[in-house]
Amino acid sequence: MSVKGGPLQRAEGRLLRVTSFDFTRKIARINWFFVALVVLLGGVGALSLYSATGAFDPYAKRQLLRLAVGFALMLAIAFVDIRIIARLAWPLYAVSLVLLVMVLKFGSVGLGAERWLSIGGVAVQPSEFMKVALVLALAHWFHRASWERIGNPFFLLLPLAATLLPVVLILKEPNLGTALIVLAIGATTFFAAGVRLWSFALALVLGGLATPIAFAHLHGYQKARILTFLDPARDPLGAGYNIIQAKIALGSGGMWGQGLMHASQGRLDFLPEKETDFIFTLFAEQFGFVGSIALVGLLCLIVCTAGAIALSSRHQFGRLVAFGIGMNFFLYVFVNLAMVMGLIPVGGVPLPLISYGGSALLTTMASFGILLSVQVHGDADFTPKREGV
Amino acid sequence: MAREKPRLGGVFTRRAMILAAGQVGLFGLLGLRLYRLQVRDGAHYAMLAKDNRVSARLVAPPRGEIHDRAGALLAGNKPHWRALLMVDATTDAKATLAAFNRLVPLDAAERLRIQREIKVHRPFIPVLLRDFLSWDQMAALAVNAPALPGLIVDVGTTRLYPFGTTMAHLIGYVGPPTEAEVRASPVLALPGIRVGKAGVERGRNGALTGVPGMVRLEVNALGRVIRNLARNPGTPGETVRLHLDANLQSQAVARLASERSASAVLLELGSGAVRAIASTPSFDPTLFDTGLSARQWKAWMTDKRAPLLDKALAGIYAPGSTFKPVTALAGLTSGGISPGTRFFCPGYLDLGGHRYWCWEHGGHGWLDLPSAICQSCDVFFYHTALATGIDRIAAMANRLGIGVPPEIDIPGAASGFVPTREWRRAHGKAWTLGETVIHGIGQGFDQVTPLELAIMAARVATGRAISPRVAAEVGAQALPETAFPELGIPEAYLAIVRQGMREAVNNPLGTAYASRLTDPKMEMAGKTGSAEVVNLSKAEAAANFNTANLPWQFRPNALFIAFAPVANPRFATAVVVEHGHEGAEAAAPIAKVLMEAAFGMVAASRARVAGAPA
Incomplete structure (x- = not known):
């Protein structure tokens, strides 16, 4: 057994594997540093939304409310025993899958894509749930798997199907960006779980062969996004407008920024979707390179802390879950930032905790709750249950 | 050794570190991109943002x-x-x-x-x-x-x-x-x-x-x-x-208004200043700005007197006898005639089986150049034209400002025409002597505008290549005055032509004697002209047909050119009365009024200057 920590911990290794935790111990084991980072990020988001209109109404106020709810949800989940979460992994996956099917059938149209589902009057994005559910399900699948079993291609069939099924459903919504993120989450979890490298090589070859066929099946607007990305000047007032205006906003921020509420691109509505997908440009125009780098640093710190939590876990389920949640967050952040900086094609991917939107915010906060739970219950003993495989 | 059953925790740690390195690397890429956009190209994008917002x-x-x-x-x-x-x-x-x-x-x-x-x-x-x-x-x-x-x-x-x-x-x-x-x-x-x-x-x-x-x-x-x-x-x-004098212009228009359709130009000789330039009937210029009714437009378009046309600048007329000074100077300078040349006028000239009548069918007898101009003898100028040749006449006309685009600082000036042998050849016909004869008295293809006539009068009066100037100052900045060059016509020749024009007005035998200026200090020299607008049949011409009995639009145009004072010319003028019948009768009296008004203006302005407080 590989045991991390100081000499005392190592000596007590066996003893520390516990089956139950008391409440005060849990509070002490919560990663408050991570919680502080999340609060800080939420604050930056609320500030950015405030600057979008110059008032708390309507975005900042509602976002702050959601942040409060999300914060409570995160802490509540942090106290939930990781083993309960593990037991819920597949049921959650099944529910998410059903919701994905439902969104295809009954979903409401938003910006040309069927992505929203109204449940009890609340608009939800099932693909958001699926990203977390997939991480949990795959972690559960690989939790007790031996090195040999992972080497067996037949063992990989079920997780492969569990990954590709939601990818296909999300593609049909159609939401290319999220589908690719889900695919990447699956692939990185496979990789971290120890799936052999030749499997990835094979998948790459097959994927490379499938790309031209897939491109042919893309929607017109998706093709347009890719082509516009390759040459934004192709259509400066159409699809390329967003990228051009986003780059102007970023660039005109300069070193120190135009100052809060002094950025013309955002204030005068040149920025598209400035309170959702393009909120980073709104922030960057006001706070410049220094502010942007600080925000990127904060996001990087959150990802690294999630990685540290993963490494600190003493069970494979916790490792894979923490890593997957960190990866999920990272992919969202990277895709969004790279998108607004004109590095990758534009796709409807928000910036977690900054962009205005309830579904993504609550899902992110819930996933952070699970992340905290992994650390709180890092020593949890799965042995008596003997479940998983 | 790695082949030997690796521990999954170890595998995870290794692979997680690889992926974490990738994540950090990609964050670094974002940082580089931000540096490039915000720091390196920041100024460029700031400019684009300004372009965006400022209109x-x-x-x-x-x-x-x-x-x-x-x-x-x-x-x-x-x-x-x-x-x-x-x-x-x-x-x-x-x-x-x-x-x-x-x-x-x-x-x-x-x-x-x-x-x-x-x-x-x-x-x-x-x-x-x-x-x-x-x-x-x-x-x-x-x-x-x-x-x-x-x-x-x-x-x-x-x-x-x-x-x-x-x-x-x-x-x-x-x-x-x-x-x-x-x-x-x-x-x-x-x-x-x-x-x-x-x-x-x-x-x-x-x-x-x-x-x-x-x-x-x-x-x-x-x-x-x-x-x-x-x-x-x-x-x-x-x-x-x-340079225009609004009072003079008003007086000119008031006098021209007594004719159905007429135009006049008055130039000051020193500067070429256009003191008055009028064309009647006229139009209300504000209508173009405030909105023109279709009816008004149609009325203008169908009016035979062409109220929209600036006849002073763009009205094209046969010069008639006002052309005779041109023929005279062409003859003198080319040696076709000399200052002492005399011709006998029996009332007609027979040439090539055709008889060319003088307006005075009874004949003028022996005439020298000044008397020929004075009495406007056609036969004298038939001989002069024949002795000179059409090309030299055309060249002199151009020199005096006829048939070349006038140098004037407003648009719309037309130019007249004097034919040449080459032009006739280009149109597939050979020039005949008979044509030379009639072009010598400003008929045939000869065409002038009133402005050109005024330029011609001014050039004859001064011997300089005077061109008209309309604007004096733009934005309180005086426009440069042109020193008009000498035409290069010997003064003696000019003097003899001026003498003829002086007699035409001041000699009781002169065609414009009735319109002379009585003040000897303002003595006027001039030349009448009347140009037929329809060809009379030979029979009509022979019968000395009275054109005054024709319907208005078929009557000859009346023309008059003048300059004054003779001793030291200060003004030149040209008056054209459409279908006014005879220059002496319709045009010369208007020129007299204009000249008097012009001198009156001078006197009045002198009085103003003298009376003005120092």
């Missing part, structure tokens, strides 16, 4: 005034109310238009124009809905302003011409720019911008227009104005001061 709007400057030589206002501006639609300040331009239409009914043509302008103009250039609102309409619009989003009632300016028809041809008129002009210069799309369409308004349009002002506005992505950043009112158009 410059042009403000039409007031058009410059036109003054006469003494500063009297000839063209100015007067305010009026107009309704504009700011398309970008309303969400529903159609609704505003409909509401406007209920208060101020628009006709179908106006609606079409407005719809086209809304479509064509950039949204921040206001579209003119209706100009020249009445006070009631203006008040109704002001009261209903809340129901008319995007509507602005604005003070515009109309061109004001205090002298109205008196100098309409010279001053010209303004009108809205044509679509082609707007395409060439988008500034002209501004409502209220007027473009000079004729005369001084057109010739000096550049100076009169001024420089548009600019309002720099901050606009949002939809083009809506957020705030004003800066305002530059622009530079008003410059004042153009003319």
Whole structure:
């Protein structure tokens, strides 16, 4: 057994594997540093939304409310025993899958894509749930798997199907960006779980062969996004407008920024979707390179802390879950930032905790709750249950 | 050794570290990208952001005034109310238009124009809905302003011409720019911008227009104005001061008005200054600015007297006998005749089986050049033309300003014509001596404009290549005076022709004796002309047919050129009375009035200067 920590911990290794935790111990084991980072990020988001209109109404106020709810949800989940979460992994996956099917059938149209589902009057994005559910399900699948079993291609069939099924459903919504993120989450979890490298090589070859066929099946607007990305000047007032205006906003921020509420691109509505997908440009125009780098640093710190939590876990389920949640967050952040900086094609991917939107915010906060739970219950003993495989 | 059953925790740690390195690396990539966009290219994007937000709007400057030589206002501006639609300040331009239409009914043509302008103009250039609102309409619009989003009632300016028809041809008129002009210069799309369409308004349009002002506005992505950043009112158009004497012009027009259709030019010889230039009948120049009815336009177009045509500048006439000084100088300078040459006039000249009549069928007997000019003997000039040749006559005509585009600082001047052998050949015919004969007395293909006649008179009077000048100052800056070069015609020859012109007015035998100026200090020299506008049959000519009995439009044109005083010429003039029958009868009396008025003006202005406080 590989045991991390100081000499005392190592000596007590066996003893520390516990089956139950008391409440005060849990509070002490919560990663408050991570919680502080999340609060800080939420604050930056609320500030950015405030600057979008110059008032708390309507975005900042509602976002702050959601942040409060999300914060409570995160802490509540942090106290939930990781083993309960593990037991819920597949049921959650099944529910998410059903919701994905439902969104295809009954979903409401938003910006040309069927992505929203109204449940009890609340608009939800099932693909958001699926990203977390997939991480949990795959972690559960690989939790007790031996090195040999992972080497067996037949063992990989079920997780492969569990990954590709939601990818296909999300593609049909159609939401290319999220589908690719889900695919990447699956692939990185496979990789971290120890799936052999030749499997990835094979998948790459097959994927490379499938790309031209897939491109042919893309929607017109998706093709347009890719082509516009390759040459934004192709259509400066159409699809390329967003990228051009986003780059102007970023660039005109300069070193120190135009100052809060002094950025013309955002204030005068040149920025598209400035309170959702393009909120980073709104922030960057006001706070410049220094502010942007600080925000990127904060996001990087959150990802690294999630990685540290993963490494600190003493069970494979916790490792894979923490890593997957960190990866999920990272992919969202990277895709969004790279998108607004004109590095990758534009796709409807928000910036977690900054962009205005309830579904993504609550899902992110819930996933952070699970992340905290992994650390709180890092020593949890799965042995008596003997479940998983 | 790695083959030996790796521990999954170890595998995870290794692979997680690889992926974490990838994550950090990608964050680094984002940082580099941010550096590139915000620091390295920041200035470039800041400029693009400024371009985005700042919209410059042009403000039409007031058009410059036109003054006469003494500063009297000839063209100015007067305010009026107009309704504009700011398309970008309303969400529903159609609704505003409909509401406007209920208060101020628009006709179908106006609606079409407005719809086209809304479509064509950039949204921040206001579209003119209706100009020249009445006070009631203006008040109704002001009261209903809340129901008319995007509507602005604005003070515009109309061109004001205090002298109205008196100098309409010279001053010209303004009108809205044509679509082609707007395409060439988008500034002209501004409502209220007027473009000079004729005369001084057109010739000096550049100076009169001024420089548009600019309002720099901050606009949002939809083009809506957020705030004003800066305002530059622009530079008003410059004042153009003319050489014209408004009083003299008024007197000229008053006298010309007694004829059905006439024109006159009076030049000052020192500077070539156009002191008066008139063409009657005339038109009201403000109509072009304020809106012209189709009926008015049709009336102008069907009027045989062509009120829109500036006959002084572009009326083309056969010069008739006013051409004789040209033939005389051509003969003298080419050696065809000499100052002492005499010809016998039996009343006709027989040439090539054809008899060319003198206007005096009884004949003038023996005549020298001055007497021939004085009595306007045709036969003398038949001989002179034959001795000189048409090409030399044409060359002299050009030298004296006939048949070459006149050098004048307003547009629209036509040029006359004197044929040459080569021109005739180019048209497939050989020149005949008979043609030389009739062109020597300003008939046949010979053509002049009144302005050219005045130039010719001025050049004969001074021996210099005088050209007319309309504008004296632009924007309080005096235009440079040209020193007109010598024509190179020997003074002796000029003197003998002037002598003939002097006698034509002052000798009792002269054709214009009745129009002489009695003050010896203002002694006038001149030359009459009457040019047939229809060919008389040989029989009619032989019978000395009285053209005065023809219907008006078939009567000969009456022409007269003059300069004065003879001793020291200061003014030259040309008068053409269409179908006035005879120069002596219809044109010369007008020239007399003009000359007297011109001298009167001098006296009056001298008195003004003398009487003015030091």
